[in-house]
Amino acid sequence: MSDAALDRQEPAARRRTARRRVPYPYTFYIPAGVIYAVMFLVPTIASFYFALTRWTLFDSHFIGFGNFVQFFREPFLVQGLVNTLIFGISTSALKVVLGLALAVLLTSRIPARGYLRAVIFFPVLVSFIGVGIIFVSLMHPTRGAINVTLETIGIDGPGWLTTPWLALYSVIIVDVWKGVGIATVIFIAGIASIPSDYYEAARIDGATKAQQFWRITLPLSRPATVTVITLSLIGGLRTFDLIWTMTGGGPGFSSDVVASIIYKQYQSGFYGLSTAGNVVLFLLIALVMVPLTTWMNRREIDI
Amino acid sequence: MSQTHTTFRAAEARRRWIGGAVAILVTGVVFVLPFLFALLQASKTQADASTLSFSWPTEWQLWSNLVAVIQVRDYQLLLAFFNSTVITVASVTGLVVFASMVGYILQRRQSRWNGLINFLVLAGLMIPPAVVPTIWLLQQLELFKTLHGMVLIEIAYNLSFSILLYRAFVATIPRELDEAARMDGAKPWQTFFRVIFPLLKPVTVTNIVVQSIAIFNDFVNPLYYLPGKDNVTVQLTLYNFQSQFETQYNLLFSNVLLVTIPPLIVFVFFNRQIVAGMTAGAVKG
Amino acid sequence: MADVTIRNLSKHYGAVEVMSDIDLDIRSGEFVVFVGPSGCGKSTLLRMISGLEEESGGSIEIDGRDVTGVEPSERGVAMVFQSYALYPHLTVAENIGFSLSLARVPKDEMRRKIEEAANILQLGPLLERKPKHLSGGQRQRVAIGRAIVRDPKVFLFDEPLSNLDAALRTQMRLELGELHQRLNTTMIYVTHDQVEAMTMADRIVVLNGGRIEQVGTPTELYRAPRSPFVAGFIGSPKMNLFEGPVAEAEGAEVLGLRPEHIVVDATGPWSGDVRLIEHLGAEAIAHVDTPEAGRVIIRLDGEAEVRTGDHVRLTPRPDRMHRFRAGQRLA
Ligand SMILES: Nc1ncnc2c1ncn2[C@@H]1O[C@H](COP(=O)(O)OP(=O)(O)OP(=O)(O)O)[C@@H](O)[C@H]1O
Ligand SMILES: [Mg+2]
Numbered sequence: 001m002s003d004a005a006l007d008r009q010e011p012a013a014r015r016r017t018a019r020r021r022v023p024y025p026y027t028f029y030i031p032a033g034v035i036y037a038v039m040f041l042v043p044t045i046a047s048f049y050f051a052l053t054r055w056t057l058f059d060s061h062f063i064g065f066g067n068f069v070q071f072f073r074e075p076f077l078v079q080g081l082v083n084t085l086i087f088g089i090s091t092s093a094l095k096v097v098l099g100l101a102l103a104v105l106l107t108s109r110i111p112a113r114g115y116l117r118a119v120i121f122f123p124v125l126v127s128f129i130g131v132g133i134i135f136v137s138l139m140h141p142t143r144g145a146i147n148v149t150l151e152t153i154g155i156d157g158p159g160w161l162t163t164p165w166l167a168l169y170s171v172i173i174v175d176v177w178k179g180v181g182i183a184t185v186i187f188i189a190g191i192a193s194i195p196s197d198y199y200e201a202a203r204i205d206g207a208t209k210a211q212q213f214w215r216i217t218l219p220l221s222r223p224a225t226v227t228v229i230t231l232s233l234i235g236g237l238r239t240f241d242l243i244w245t246m247t248g249g250g251p252g253f254s255s256d257v258v259a260s261i262i263y264k265q266y267q268s269g270f271y272g273l274s275t276a277g278n279v280v281l282f283l284l285i286a287l288v289m290v291p292l293t294t295w296m297n298r299r300e301i302d303i
Numbered sequence: 304m305s306q307t308h309t310t311f312r313a314a315e316a317r318r319r320w321i322g323g324a325v326a327i328l329v330t331g332v333v334f335v336l337p338f339l340f341a342l343l344q345a346s347k348t349q350a351d352a353s354t355l356s357f358s359w360p361t362e363w364q365l366w367s368n369l370v371a372v373i374q375v376r377d378y379q380l381l382l383a384f385f386n387s388t389v390i391t392v393a394s395v396t397g398l399v400v401f402a403s404m405v406g407y408i409l410q411r412r413q414s415r416w417n418g419l420i421n422f423l424v425l426a427g428l429m430i431p432p433a434v435v436p437t438i439w440l441l442q443q444l445e446l447f448k449t450l451h452g453m454v455l456i457e458i459a460y461n462l463s464f465s466i467l468l469y470r471a472f473v474a475t476i477p478r479e480l481d482e483a484a485r486m487d488g489a490k491p492w493q494t495f496f497r498v499i500f501p502l503l504k505p506v507t508v509t510n511i512v513v514q515s516i517a518i519f520n521d522f523v524n525p526l527y528y529l530p531g532k533d534n535v536t537v538q539l540t541l542y543n544f545q546s547q548f549e550t551q552y553n554l555l556f557s558n559v560l561l562v563t564i565p566p567l568i569v570f571v572f573f574n575r576q577i578v579a580g581m582t583a584g585a586v587k588g
Numbered sequence: 589m590a591d592v593t594i595r596n597l598s599k600h601y602g603a604v605e606v607m608s609d610i611d612l613d614i615r616s617g618e619f620v621v622f623v624g625p626s627g628c629g630k631s632t633l634l635r636m637i638s639g640l641e642e643e644s645g646g647s648i649e650i651d652g653r654d655v656t657g658v659e660p661s662e663r664g665v666a667m668v669f670q671s672y673a674l675y676p677h678l679t680v681a682e683n684i685g686f687s688l689s690l691a692r693v694p695k696d697e698m699r700r701k702i703e704e705a706a707n708i709l710q711l712g713p714l715l716e717r718k719p720k721h722l723s724g725g726q727r728q729r730v731a732i733g734r735a736i737v738r739d740p741k742v743f744l745f746d747e748p749l750s751n752l753d754a755a756l757r758t759q760m761r762l763e764l765g766e767l768h769q770r771l772n773t774t775m776i777y778v779t780h781d782q783v784e785a786m787t788m789a790d791r792i793v794v795l796n797g798g799r800i801e802q803v804g805t806p807t808e809l810y811r812a813p814r815s816p817f818v819a820g821f822i823g824s825p826k827m828n829l830f831e832g833p834v835a836e837a838e839g840a841e842v843l844g845l846r847p848e849h850i851v852v853d854a855t856g857p858w859s860g861d862v863r864l865i866e867h868l869g870a871e872a873i874a875h876v877d878t879p880e881a882g883r884v885i886i887r888l889d890g891e892a893e894v895r896t897g898d899h900v901r902l903t904p905r906p907d908r909m910h911r912f913r914a915g916q917r918l919a
Contacts, residue, residue: 020639020659023481024412025491029420032401032462039459040427043440047433057439111323118574119334125566127520129541130559134341137355137552145340145357177333185577230428238431241522245545259523262434266527271435278433289429479673482640487687487734488661497686501677 044282051279055272067276076253077261077277083168084257084284087175087243088236094176095232096225099183104217106184107191117188121181128178132245135174136161164254167247171255175242179235183228190224191217226296233292237285258284344556345369352553368557372544375554379532380540380561387536388565389450391519394457398465398514399507401458406469407499411478427463434527441528453529457518465510472506473499508576516566537562590651590664590741590774591616592637597646599632599798607632607798610646614776614791619768621785622778623821624795630778631746633795637776638667638744651741661687666735667744670751672727674719674734681706681715684733705733708767725756732767745777749784757781761788782824786810794818816912819844825873825885827910834881835911840918844910847873847887852894856901860884865896876900 051067053060071077106117123131138145139160147157160170198216207215240259243249249256249264256264258281265274336357344352346365373380409420437456438447446452476499484494500507522538529536535543544558597610607629614620622630635641637648639660647656655663674683681702682689688698706712709729719727728748735743748764749757765788768775779785785792786806794801794809794817801821802814813819819827828845835843860878872888884902888894911918 020642020657021491023485023491023494024408026408026416028404028408028491028495031397032405032458032466035397035401035455035459036423036427036462038440038444039437039455040430040432041423043433043436044430046436046440050433050436050439055435057435057442105322105326110319110326112327116326116330119330121570121574122334122338125516125570126559126563127522127538127541127566129522129538129545130341130563133541133545133555133559134337137344138337138340140355143355145355148356234429245522245542259431263526266435275433275435278431278435281431282433285429285431293425477671477673479669479671480675483667483669483673483675483734484686485640486638486660486665486667487738488690489686493690497690498675 047275047278047282050272051276053272055275056269057271060272063272067273068280070273071276071280076256079253080249080256080258080261081280081284083255084237084239084259084281085288086168087172087239087257088233088288090169090172091175091179091236091239092229092232094172095180095183096228098176098180099187099228100218100221100225102180102184103187103191103221104213107188117184120184123178124181126178128241129245131174131178132242135170136246139170161247162251164251167251167255171242171246174246175236175239178242179232183232186228186231187221187224190221190227194220226293229296230289230293234285234289237288238281341556341559344552345560347553349551349553352556353550355552364553365557368553369561372554372557372561375544379535380537380558383535383537383540386450386534387519387538390453390457390536391515393451393454394461394518395511395515397454397458398461399510402462402465402510403469403500403503403507404495405462405466406471407473407495409466410470410473411481424463424466427460428467432460438527448529448531448534450529450534453525453534456524456528457521460524461514461517465514468506468510469503472503476502505576508573512569512573512577515569519565591649592742592774592776593649594637595647595649597633597636597643597648599629599636599641599644605798607636610800612793612800612803614774617772617774619775619777619788619790620793621789621791622776622793622795623780623782623785624801625821626780628795629798630780630795632798634667634744634746634776634778637742638665639663640667664741665744666738666740666742667746668728668731668735668748670747672719672731672751674727674730676719679716679718680711680722680730680733683719683730684711684737686734687738701737702733705736708736708770709733724752725760728752728760729763732764736771741774743773743775745775747778747780749779749781757784764788782822786822792822794821796821812917813844813910814917815915816842816844817915819910819912825887828881828885830881838909838911840911840913842912844912845904845908847885849905849908850884850886851903851905852886852888852892852900853903854901856903858884858902858904859899860902862894862896862898862900865894874900876902878902 050060052062052064054063054066055061102120106113106120110116126134139147141147141157141159141162144157144160146160150157158166161167194216198220199212202212202216238259239257240263243255243257243260244263247255249260258277262274262277262281265271265277340357342365343357343360344355345368346363347360348362348364351361405420409417409424441447441452441456444452446455480498480502481494484498489497520538521536522542525534525536525539526542529539541558541562544555592612592614594610594612594614597607598605599607610633622633624630632641636643637650639655639658643656647654649655650663650665675686678686684705685698685702688701693701702715703712706715709732711726711729711733714722714726714730719730722730731748745764749760752760761784768788777784777788789806791803791805792809793803796817802809802818804812806822809818809822813822813827816829820829823846825847828847828850830843830845831841835841858878858880860876860880862874862876863883864875866873867890870890872890872892872894874886874888874894876884876886878884886902894900
């Protein structure tokens, strides 16, 4: 087509010349935009209405803030809110610290790096349900391998998942175990993109390994840190799978998080209340993430 | 002088080897033992497995356990594998194509809409999906309990992450390539699919790995949007078996092994390339 | 072969005007070079001709056809980019043939055209390679080949040689000159390298701050710069530009004298100390501080017996003075 316009032999063939096209058309947004709008945006917006209703999916009945009042009046629901924060913050912090440490280790010149990298990443491949099943067995209060091992060295292991105050933390440990591989990979990518000149210059200046870490690796892998914190915190605050398979929110309601409460309310047919839980979770995440991301992106280090 | 130098070198090498050995030992205990446990459990007889002890099987019967798991409930696991594979392949294909298109335009065309679109992308990453209203909507659209409904949900929920990866990577491709293609007579979609998209390969690989593992292993969304027997996914069957096999740990763990195989295959194939795509993508944020 | 006629062309980004009142006639088959300081709008002008950048006002005609607002690929122009912009995932042959495959040219014809271009550019043995396995000069040739197969009426080049080393640049300059002779197509070429401009151009367009300062053959620009800007821009070392009494004595605001037009002789009206000498072999450049005219740069024979610290007398050649007033050349 465009060739015809270039062809000198037949100027008559130069029929219609295309007017300037927009090189980057918005039409490229359409498929993603439609799916996102219909499957995500509409329900999200609708949730703000349905959260204010008593709802059976077939008809809804406006009751104002009743669901929210009920939500905050039930002590176990408030407990769930606190648990969610504990879960999100502690898994995220642990993943940053351990992920960075492992990444530094795996980018240094130690033997069997490939093997170590694969091993640490392996739990990422297993589903939450699978991981839950494995650790529920390992953490069995009497027959589980962990407590049996502790017993051989004379320690009376606790009921990891059956002690109310401990259950949440046991799940937190398992969640970090499963997710630290992703954090490590992101940190490895971050460290790999630090130009080696910095280290050479530092070595010429006589910096020790520790100084190199604090002065170069840590500040320059800041973008990776921001990514890991953001992703793991969002994931942690929304967590459901692992809690659900390992404790089901129990014992009692001691390890319930907002997402598991939402599911329980849904199961019991309290759709309005469940949706109110969704809105609460949304507000919680916004309250944590918006100030945090603004703060983290404030002083960006550009290489 | 050179004497002390070599001893210093040797000392450092020794330190590195000791460090490596410690690392192998610790990661071995922390990361490998749990899987070894799963493998042993899956190889035991029912009575043997029910003790939950970390011991050698008295009798190896991994194969017959695997076969037994597959046969449960009329070969339900095979159906689940089929469904999960369909959902994963379709969703990841959609994600790769649609997210790369958005990432490309979003990076290339600076306009006053960018603020809004970036906001929507971040919102998609952070906001927990409103489950019950989504069910209500899916029912209206007659997509509830269907595989295509599930595919659309997975695409919608995972779009943001893919867009962020693609947008960062597109920034590394010189704009002059688009312009050269435009001068050569390419229409915008030809420029994208014939020139830009092939160059996005590293980040496409990262997307495929991360998203296919996430979607294949997804439990929450099928739990809500695919209830019932007809459209079970592997994670749902695993979850259901967990209550059904209360006493048959050998079969339960065989099931865990089986459903871990596909992600493992993906990982083995793409292991090396994951970091490459991340370098340009997630890290530069 | 095609004329390019530009009338009253302007460009602004938002409220910022970067080009205005551009009028230019480029004749068929001409090799025209745009020069000017960084940021003066050379690329912008070239990109408006190509269609990659939208015209804010005015019109562009190519071969008698008004192409204002027409899609780049339909203007009959081809462009060679500074970074070559080769498609990294395609072979040399596919790179060259990309426009043809988009236009659904039949396979045979496509192969014929690719081979023809490859012959002109001596790319024959490289056709199956990927760009990353090519040297800088070879990449450059592939970029040109990609332009040639489109059989354009006008070739556009945006600093195509600036990524090459000095030796290769000289060689490619000659090759481009030969290519122009052979194809005899209109070529528009952006550079900020004076040597390229002077040696390759039929005519040079000097741009400054988004406006055309002067258009002319290299000799015209050298002999009769129309403004102090052009006078200072063309030629190396730079023309001496004097203000104050020296210029007023000649009835001008600014008096220009090229370094080679100031000679050392015992009776000269100016005298001063040589502060610095740069020896370039065949010639030497001396910087002299004079009370009469301030710092004066002169060009000497390479063998000249002048040293740093010497006291010399200088005579400006009256027949080679350039007189300017209000930014304009005086007759
Ligand atoms: N997208 C844009 N938005 C705003 N101003 C721009 C934009 N593109 C170019 N400009 C401005 O237009 C002017 C001309 O730019 P142009 O790139 O044409 O200069 P140039 O002569 O090619 O310089 P160089 O020799 O450095 O390549 C510059 O002052 C530049 O800052
Ligand atoms: Mg330029």
